[in-house]
């Protein structure tokens with residue numbers, strides 16, 4: 001769907017060495033690490049008015065621990081990453097949206113300064129992830145005003161200082177759901193309930209306890225929203241207990257649909273880049289190569305969704321790999337690549353391709369998503385029906401946030417015995 | 426021509442008497458107002474809601490029908506066929522997005538297969554001669570993603586997809602430019618018919634006219650009762666739909682129709698002019714004329730159908746869901762009748778084909794008025810048809826247009842990323858002759874916020890732009906809400 005039928009080459013063409021699409025933590029960190037190390041330009045394009053990605057409107061603390069070793073608010077973190085990339089020599093253009101693949105690694109861009117084409121030698125996709133809105137969750141009912149995702153809520157409150165309602169229901173029990181609660185509190189909106197399908201409230205770990213005590217948010221577990229009610233403004237949501245099927249209506253004037261992530265994968269799909277059916281981001285190996293030679297990916301589009309510092313560290317990691325590609329122009333044969341599969345209750349694993357001789361993944365960790373809570377998880381890796389290794393981890397596997405597993409669990413796998421399956425008990 | 430503003434605003438001069446008042450600002454009423462305003466009469470369009478096209482006309486399947494499957498000999502069959510031609514031409518003149526994709530009727534069982542030749546004969550009887558019977562192989566060659574079990578098909582190469590929002594807006598804008606007074610927020614609640622002037626009592630004040638045309642869609646029977654009639658009842662027949670992500674578009678490049686039954690046209694899979702894929706609609710008779718919500722049963726039914734029709738489609742993300750209400754009535758044809766004594770004309774029962782037939786209905790209404798003694802003398806020097814903002818996917822959108830961006834950078838500033846709507850388009854929609862005043866109005870004029878993220882990225886920015894532009898109107902002296910749009 002590259003729409004080549006309506007596309008004409010725009011008048012202007014830029015030829016940086018590297019094009020980074022997306023100026024969030026992943027893209028900016030990649031650009032900062034790359035700019036001093038490549039001969040030509042490193043160009044970062046972002047479609048927003050300002051670079052920085054999601055943290056720009058996530059106006060609370062909790063950013064930067066693992067990459068900067070300090071704790072900042074989202075906006076401060078975003079500014080800092082932007083400045084670091086600029087100072088390192090990266091060219092950052094905002095209000096510039098990549099709209100199409102042209103041919104090869106070339107893309108077309110729309111900006112107020114005009115349409116232009118970029119023909120780089122390497123591309124880093126860092127377009128992030130977003131929450132599924134109510135429609136994508138297929139929840140029926142009326143179509144009233146007052147329905148948001150956390151992203152829209154934070155944008156409205158922190159960037160545009162718009163009003164939201166007085167009584168909100170938060171749908172979802174992920175880390176970001178607590179982020180929504182913080183934002184609502186700041187906007188003077190009380191939380192009627194947080195509705196979550198998960199069984200254990202403790203599944204959200206310390207934040208949950210803190211959340212309940214500090215924010216006073218009542219949590220309704222094992223429940224799902226089956227209807228949105230109200231015209232023209234939200235009047236309530238109907239929820240169902242998934243065990244007893246009992247239903248009740250929670251009165252509210254605002255509903256926030258949180259979590260349930262999907263990568264912004266339009267360029268992946270329209271670029272004929274192999275898609276991971278579980279993350280819905282591109283398939284990557286531990287060098288963060290996609291299936292298309294010269295196209296790399298980093299950040300939340302690979303693991304929807306981890307914290308910003310992890311995305312940033314992806315960016316640093318991918319920089320080394322891009323430098324290597326620019327020097328050698330070589331793309332490994334896929335014959336010996338071993339696919340990594342996640343088995344229930346795990347939903348996905350990232351990266352999901354191992355090639356002999358490749359580097360360890362970013363931070364030496366595999367990132368996984370679990371649908372069940374396990375306080376003392378035991379992770380098993382199997383290949384060809386045989387247990388390769390088993391590890392008991394000292395941290396819980398909890399739904400609603402990324403579960404990290406040391407990469408050493410894969411030690412000893414054979415490049416020739418087919419896919420490796422990971423599971424947790 | 427009367428150019429006096431509506432009578433309802435105090436201090437705005439004497440209350441005018443319009444030669445003809447059309448009630449209802451949907452596709453049908455707007456088309457009628459536009460048609461009549463092309464003659465030497467003064468026209469007003471009276472609409473209950475605060476925007477044009479906010480009723481049934483905003484929520485349909487947006488197919489420009491050939492009329493191949495109408496009941497031969499009916500008024501509907503004639504007006505749909507004529508409407509197809511009129512609207513196709515009008516779309517070319519105004520820039521309403523249309524794609525002539527063609528359709529295939531698909532038979533999934535022996536009974537349906539046996540019905541196909543009869544449908545082709547019916548098409549012939551309706552004057553439509555391009556249909557062809559094809560085998561299962563050919564069906565799969567045309568639409569490879571169809572589910573298993575297709576037995577055969579019938580092609581309808583001229584069925585097309587269109588933008589219902591732009592159609593309604595173009596007709597109303599055109600009517601407006603031809604001098605029609607457009608009175609929004611004027612729900613008609615009572616009627617007084619006097620010797621030669623009828624007064625409509627509305628929520629926005631009284632409006633006076635010599636002739637009244639009732640094109641009130643779902644409300645047409647109730648208005649009819651205000652004129653003393655008891656001849657029909659409107660049953661709201663709900664249709665629910667799924668709109669799938671644009672990334673599903675390669676799966677479906679033409680309309681895939683089921684074999685129609687007595688209950689209606691059934692569930693189809695169709696591309697949209699915005700580049701999405703649609704699955705629906707359901708068909709369910711209700712009593713509540715405001716029940717435009719979607720339902721669990723409706724979703725389950727559609728997903729069941731989709732599973733059979735095109736299982737791969739269900740793996741795609743859903744971008745939007747919605748429901749529309751058809752104005753079904755207890756007879757099998759349009760109900761268009763004039764009452765010369767009361768100087769009143771009813772346009773009722775425009776069920777599931779009104780988008781296509783609207784312009785032909787307007788033409789027909791003009792003829793009926795003439796037959797009833799109204800003098801409709803064509804005006805020369807009509808303003809040219811409006812050039813509508815292009816919100817389709819097949820042509821060049823502003824964000825793709827280097828020359829246009831060079832002239833006005835606002836078209837290069839993309840605000841809604843999923844639908845690629847620029848700040849320039851949002852600005853234009855807020856300052857158009859029939860401006861957007863609400864987020865929903867803006868969505869229908871630009872597609873902003875209609876995309877896969879439903880506002881995650883752009884929602885608050887779009888709201889901000891809307892606020893800024895409508896505040897701007899206030900400064901110019903048009904106190905908000907300035908619903909009344911007069912010529």
Ligand SMILES: Cc1cc2nc3c(=O)[nH]c(=O)nc-3n(C[C@H](O)[C@H](O)[C@H](O)COP(=O)(O)OP(=O)(O)OC[C@H]3O[C@@H](n4cnc5c(N)ncnc54)[C@H](O)[C@@H]3O)c2cc1C
Pocket residue numbers: 021022023024025026027045046047048051052053054055058060061062063064096097098099126127128129150151154176179264267298299300301305306307308309311312
């Ligand atoms: C509401 C919310 C709260 C959060 N709270 C926290 C928290 O407290 N602490 C924490 O550590 N993490 C938090 N996170 C997660 C954190 O924000 C992400 O991990 C991080 O932003 C991911 O970085 P990224 O670079 O992968 O993607 P993003 O930050 O999403 O950046 C992607 C960028 O790509 C741009 N882009 C996309 N497509 C195109 C295109 N075609 N052309 C040009 N540009 C494009 C986008 O405009 C965007 O700026 C939160 C996330 C959300 C949504």
Ligand SMILES: Cc1cc2nc3c(=O)[nH]c(=O)nc-3n(C[C@H](O)[C@H](O)[C@H](O)COP(=O)(O)OP(=O)(O)OC[C@H]3O[C@@H](n4cnc5c(N)ncnc54)[C@H](O)[C@@H]3O)c2cc1C
Pocket residue numbers: 448449450451452453454455471472473474478479480481482483484485486487488489490611612613614640641642643644645648663664665706748749750751775776777778779780781782
């Ligand atoms: C699910 C569905 C699918 C459809 N698919 C197609 C299709 O593919 N192709 C096609 O050609 N047609 C289709 N249709 C039919 C088409 O949408 C309708 O026939 C058409 O929109 C009817 O237009 P209208 O102007 O008569 O009604 P409306 O758009 O409902 O306009 C009537 C207007 O009258 C106003 N009104 C009512 N009462 C009063 C009052 N008392 N005072 C003032 N104003 C009043 C209302 O507010 C409304 O705006 C479909 C319909 C549905 C529901």
